[in-house]
Amino acid sequence: MKLKLIVFTFFFISMFSCSHKTIDITKEKQVKQLDSLFKYSFKNDLFNGAVLVTKNNAIVYKKSFGYKNKQTKQNIDENSVFYLASVSKQFTAMAILLLKEKGKLSFNSKVEDFFPEYPERLKQITIKQLLNHTSGILDNEYYKLINPSNDDVLKVLLQNTNTKVDANQFFRYSNSGYVLLATIIEKVAQKNIADFFKDEIFTPLQMNNTTAIKDEVNNLTNMAIGYSLTGEKSSYKSSVIGPGGIYSTLNDLYKWNLALNQNTLVTKETLNLAFTNGNLNNGKISLKILGQEFGYGFGWVTQYKNGKKYVNHDGSVDGFRTLIKKNLSDGYDYILLTNHGSKLPMTEIINSIDGILEKTNYQQPKIPVINQILAKVETKDFTGIYTQIYHSIQENKLVYNQRSLNSLGYRYLKQHKLNAAIAVFKLNTKLFPKSANAFDSLAEGYYNNKQYELSKINYLKSLELNPANENAKLMIEKINQL
Incomplete structure (x- = not known):
């Protein structure tokens, strides 16, 4: 009897950091330790991909490891294209922030403001609840669909009258909720969500190798092929845009991260809302995992630890695993992209990176x-x-x-x-x-x-x-x- 494997793009464990016993370390030694960590990880088949670490927007460490295509022996580089999976959610959240600053919606706008014909159980859900996964919308039907489009997900969402929606009572990670956000964006902007990303985010930031447009994805020449746990080519094809759907490169994500830090797209005050933990009826969002406590803002996981504030989001599908993590207190940011996603021991590698960057003791990751x-x-x-x-x-x-x-x-x-x-x-x-x-x-x-x-x-x-x-x-x- 097979276990029913539902792949949640859950990312909270990637935030775990090692103990903070401060030690003296130079920047040069930091770079050497990062290089040692990733060479060790590549040698032991723990990491195959591209990594970027920055401090106050300056590049500290940037390197690529392994093949983007095993058959042709083409190496991964800073312009190799990876599927971002749920890292895409921060772009969907940014689209909402852009429309909010233009006065076209508010975080308290309700679904019925845009779609009065929708079922009653959905009408009172707010944009804010969709953004921080407190809408009560479940993914039960979503995960039964095979390679669905946004229309497929929306159809199930509208027809499933047995689904009880209990808004603002609990945090329930919802890809379906982000499909609904994408639908709202399209309604307000009067354009396809993939075109909105391109016109309002990718092109202004000169993210020239980033896209969510299907025809462009099919014509990408620098695509990294995803490989399953046992080494076969991944058969995953992205169709849903909003909770996922975006393809990008290390270089383009550096431009994205730079735009976040420099408030290029929205004001600092607006962006800080995305980095702020959300509220439930009985208090703040609180996710306790292995002794750590996390919250969730708008497309970003939030955490306070040892007097520092962090935000991050990762993405995971068969073959690909991606992560952007930001130490907002110290100015450290880092990006990981891999096409051997199932082999990446995310928690242990993140622990090691944090230990190096925050000048604390760290250990090389164990082989899983x-x-x-x-x-x-x-x-x-x-x-x-x-x-x-x-x-x-x-x-x-x-x-x-x-x-x-x-x-x-x-x-x-x-x-x-x-x-x-x-x-x-x-x-x-x-x-x-x-x-x-x-x-x-x-x-x-x-x-x-x-x-x-x-x-x-x-x-x-x-x-x-x-x-x-x-x-x-x-x-x-x-x-x-x-």
Whole structure:
């Protein structure tokens, strides 16, 4: 039984910083440490992409690593184009800020002000609530769509009368809400959202290699190809614009970040609203993750820590992972773009960067469990997946995730790498011995490998852990008939 994998573009863990024990360090040493960090990360298959670090708009470190196309051996450079995924949300928020400064809408404007024909449950939602994900709109139907357009998402949103919208009660990350924002922008500006981005943001900032226009995306010659966790070309195609949809480069994002810092597009007062945590009926937005507390402004995650203010947003789809993070107190900004997104240990690399920039102790990132598994599979060391990695996890206190391991196992199953799939599923049952799903997946691996008795044993174990597992019952019956 496959775990239902819903890919949220959730980014909060990328804000975790290391402890602040100040040490003496020169700028030259900072650069050397950054270079050491990224060379180490590239060597160990943790980072393949482009990175830029600035201090008060001056470039501190800028470098690219690896191939944008493995087949042609073309190197990534500062003009290689990456899909930004949810980093696009800050551009959608900026579009709203631009229209607000022109007096064409306000943050308290309601959906019914633009679309009086929309269902009652949507009419009272405000632009501010859409911006900071407090509208109550869920993404349940959104994630059922395959390669949807904005019109597809909007159609589902308008037709799904069973969806209860409870505005301003909770923070619920909503891609659908940002599609609705894009629809409002188009209504007010009287132009397509992709054209608005181009005319009002990309062209004025001379972001010449940035676009959300489909025909332009299809004709890009410097595109970085996204690669999945197991190295295949990503089949992801962007269609929805607002929550995502933008393609850009390291150089162009430097221009974007510079425009933010210099208030080129909107005033400082207006931009600060985007960097300010939003409100719920019972107080501020408060997201507590692994001991850290975060808020959310307009297209930006917010955080106060150790007397400093940070904002960031990352984006993630199969193959691509992107991040822009700003230390507003110290003037440090950095941008990460990778086309091997699933291999990037974002939290650990961000911890290391923050440690270097803020002159605190830092450690090089550990090689994640999944990366270690991938290396074992390349050498066909299937026993090593189960035994050595399990012991490594225990000894080094490495972080592992049941869903990620299960997903990797099914990738191998789909590729007909049955021994690898079984080894990963077996490891998952060892790490999660009370998971009915883990044993169900292992049973499926054995079944595909025609090891029917082992398959039955594991389906029975899954059924013991979850008597309601209908899939296990059906498969046991099927095996008995064999």
